[in-house]
Amino acid sequence: MGPMRRLFWPAVVLGLALAAFDIVPAAYVVALLMALAIWRVGTAMLASLHGGGPTPESPPAPVDTRVERVTYWCEGCGAELLLLVRGSRTPPRHCGEPMHERREVPRDVHG
Ligand SMILES: [Zn+2]
Helix, strand or coil, X not given: CXXXXXXXXXXXXXXXXXXXXXXXXXXXXXXXXXXXXXXXXXXXXXXXXXXXXXXXXXXXXXXXXXXXXXXXXXXXXXXXXECCEECCCCCCEECCEECEEEEECCCCCCC
């Protein structure tokens, strides 16, 4: 990734060395290293959010609920969702399990 990521461990070592030789008060080094660690975890989480998830094969398409009602229900707790915009074909997860898809087409609409 960026140059900051490569500088992380050298910065940790340098900070510990500065603290060990009493060049910089240890509390400053600890505070700085904690800030660096929090920043690093934050950027890693952002990177996994952007890069790790499934990439949709087509742009989101709105679902006309007058023609087609697609609902998802959770076996674990009974929650039920109405699909308004179709993204990927992967069902959403609830209670740690994939939700069950149920498709309803109103009787008065033909085709
Ligand atoms: Zn649930």
